[in-house]
Structures are given as C-alpha cells and as structure tokens.
Amino acid sequence: VGEDPQSLAWLHQRATELQEMQAAGLAVEVTDTEALARIRAAAPGITILPVNGNDIASRLKIEHYPVLITATSLEQ
Incomplete structure (x- = not known):
C-alpha cells in the first residue's frame, strides 16, 4: 500500500478481512512517520x-x- x-x-474497507487472514502489510510509499501512522x-x-517495494513489484x-x-494469487 501507499499513503494515497x-x-x-x-x-x-478490507481491514476485517485482512485481520482474519492474519495479514501483514508493506507500505511502499511513505514520506514520513505521520504518513505511516495514517496508513x-x-x-x-x-x-x-515501511519497505522499498521496487524489487518485489519487479x-x-x-x-x-x-x-x-x-x-495462490495477486489481487489488485
């Protein structure tokens, strides 16, 4: 995710679903600590x-x- x-x-919208999946998130676009807090x-x-997601994306x-x-999938 990004801060957009x-x-x-x-x-x-997906918070409950993600919690049920025991998901972890990667913030790939974060300008500062306030942006990360909003995410x-x-x-x-x-x-x-927060991570650099360029390698994963590539x-x-x-x-x-x-x-x-x-x-099993990528969902965008």
Whole structure:
C-alpha cells in the first residue's frame, strides 16, 4: 500500500478481512512517520512495515498498488 487515498480506502474497507487472514502489510510509499501512522490507522491491528517495494513489484510484475499477495494469487 501507499499513503494515497486509494490505498487508505482499500485498507479501511478490507481491514476485517485482512485481520482474519492474519495479514501483514508493506507500505511502499511513505514520506514520513505521520504518513505511516495514517496508513496504520486505516487498518488497526495489522502490522504494516515501511519497505522499498521496487524489487518485489519487479519480480511479481506488479504495476500498481494496493495489491493483496497470497500464496495462490495477486489481487489488485
């Protein structure tokens, strides 16, 4: 996810589903600690870590986020 409105809405809408999956999140676009706090607030109870997502995106051929990566699928 990123700090953009689409990512925040996506997280908020799927928070319960993500908690049930015991998901962890990767924040790939974070400008500062306040932005990371907003991302985390959109999905309380889910661990979200800031990372550079370029390598992951390249290897999995992901062109945009947010994306849900599971053992069997990529869902954008």
